Amino acid sequence: MQPFDTGAAHERILRHVQQLIQLTEDEKAYFLEQLKPRVLRRKQFLVQMGEVCRFETFVVKGCLRAFAVDPKGQEHVVLFALEDWWISDFQSLSTEQPATLYVEALEETHVLQIEKKELEQLYLAVPAFERFFRLKLQNAFISFQNRIFSTISQTAEERYLAFRQRYPLIEQRVPQYLIASYLGFTPEFLSKIRRELATRR
Amino acid sequence: MQPFDTGAAHERILRHVQQLIQLTEDEKAYFLEQLKPRVLRRKQFLVQMGEVCRFETFVVKGCLRAFAVDPKGQEHVVLFALEDWWISDFQSLSTEQPATLYVEALEETHVLQIEKKELEQLYLAVPAFERFFRLKLQNAFISFQNRIFSTISQTAEERYLAFRQRYPLIEQRVPQYLIASYLGFTPEFLSKIRRELATRR
Numbered sequence: 001m002q003p004f005d006t007g008a009a010h011e012r013i014l015r016h017v018q019q020l021i022q023l024t025e026d027e028k029a030y031f032l033e034q035l036k037p038r039v040l041r042r043k044q045f046l047v048q049m050g051e052v053c054r055f056e057t058f059v060v061k062g063c064l065r066a067f068a069v070d071p072k073g074q075e076h077v078v079l080f081a082l083e084d085w086w087i088s089d090f091q092s093l094s095t096e097q098p099a100t101l102y103v104e105a106l107e108e109t110h111v112l113q114i115e116k117k118e119l120e121q122l123y124l125a126v127p128a129f130e131r132f133f134r135l136k137l138q139n140a141f142i143s144f145q146n147r148i149f150s151t152i153s154q155t156a157e158e159r160y161l162a163f164r165q166r167y168p169l170i171e172q173r174v175p176q177y178l179i180a181s182y183l184g185f186t187p188e189f190l191s192k193i194r195r196e197l198a199t200r201r
Numbered sequence: 202m203q204p205f206d207t208g209a210a211h212e213r214i215l216r217h218v219q220q221l222i223q224l225t226e227d228e229k230a231y232f233l234e235q236l237k238p239r240v241l242r243r244k245q246f247l248v249q250m251g252e253v254c255r256f257e258t259f260v261v262k263g264c265l266r267a268f269a270v271d272p273k274g275q276e277h278v279v280l281f282a283l284e285d286w287w288i289s290d291f292q293s294l295s296t297e298q299p300a301t302l303y304v305e306a307l308e309e310t311h312v313l314q315i316e317k318k319e320l321e322q323l324y325l326a327v328p329a330f331e332r333f334f335r336l337k338l339q340n341a342f343i344s345f346q347n348r349i350f351s352t353i354s355q356t357a358e359e360r361y362l363a364f365r366q367r368y369p370l371i372e373q374r375v376p377q378y379l380i381a382s383y384l385g386f387t388p389e390f391l392s393k394i395r396r397e398l399a400t401r402r
Contacts, residue, residue: 068349068350068353068354069354070353070354071354076353078346078349089346090339090342090343090346091343091346091347094339094343095343100346100347100350101346101350123332127328127331127332130328130331130332130335131324131328131331131335133335134331134332134334134335134338137335137338137339137342138291138295138338140342141291141338141341141342141345142291142292142295142296144342144345145279145290145291145292145301145302146292146301148269148279149269149301149302152269152271152277153269153270153271153272
């Protein structure tokens with residue numbers, strides 16, 4: 001595993017945060033002090049169903065998926081996260097109830113984590129972070145709305161093409177059977193769509 | 202139609218807001234000044250697909266549904282809103298792109314609306330509203346996560362029962378065929394579930 005590069009990670013998260021809010025030098029220093037680095041091996045879990053999720057997590061490097069498991073043991077991918085994404089079982093983090101999702105690293109992944117109580121303190125110490133996370137949640141909400149709309153109103157092929165266009169990096173880094181699961185397709189059905197698209201080119 | 206009772210509406214929204222944040226008398230007055238009352242008849246649209254949604258809307262009295270229309274003209278209920286809910290086409294409001302949803306009053310409905318530019322001003326003038334809407338979005342995000350999880354992991358009957366338990370008021374006020382649409386059932390399938398539940402009591 002690669003060692004965690006704290007300097008580069010801090011630079012990355014500050015650049016990310018400052019796309020939405022302005023911070024003073026003191027606020028930056030305070031924020032960075034709250035963050036804990038963590039390295040996950042491939043297939044290691046960040047969150048496990050049934051355990052309370054206590055961290056908000058920023059992806060510095062790597063790739064993860066969140067998934068739920070149905071009563072038959074079948075996995076369903078709910079979302080992916082790459083560099084510069086935040087991921088957690090948001091419900092569990094907020095309510096302190098056991099997680100209903102798993103979050104698993106798909107490759108070696110470096111993250112910065114902030115514990116719930118430190119995050120609450122951060123909101124009080126640096127209120128600009130209220131704005132930052134409001135805007136992040138706003139975007140997440142919009143992509144949920146998009147996803148519902150796309151499920152309702154687009155054909156399977158259109159949904160696959162929209163996914164590829166919206167998340168080109170995920171398409172390159174994630175195995176096809178997981179993309180199929182995210183889209184609610186069987187792997188065979190996704191292969192069929194891909195073959196049809198290829199012959200039409 | 203009943204006249205809009207501004208005093209009662211202001212009292213209601215202040216009570217609602219102050220469950221999550223504290224406001225000074227000046228902040229309350231400033232906030233209330235930004236709000237515009239509106240009365241919708243039954244079947245009147247608050248948001249129409251294709252038009253840019255310019256308002257965030259708080260329901261004082263009444264009931265609405267947000268729905269999308271698929272290419273075959275079939276309607277799909279995305280969410281309901283009752284008293285004390287906020288509703289808009291959030292994507293359209295944020296991005297200023299045309300709405301992908303309709304929002305329609307299911308009964309005579311009284312709302313308070315705040316225009317996007319006044320809302321942006323409000324965030325600057327009263328930063329506690331950043332927190333307020335962050336917490337509101339957080340709850341919305343959690344119910345989306347719940348809904349995805351429930352679709353994946355529960356039987357149709359369990360989903361219907363969970364809906365009834367979670368939203369008892371909606372169950373009482375909204376026609377069954379719209380609840381069927383929200384749950385992704387045909388009306389016939391929902392009737393069948395209800396009959397089965399009734400015979401088991």
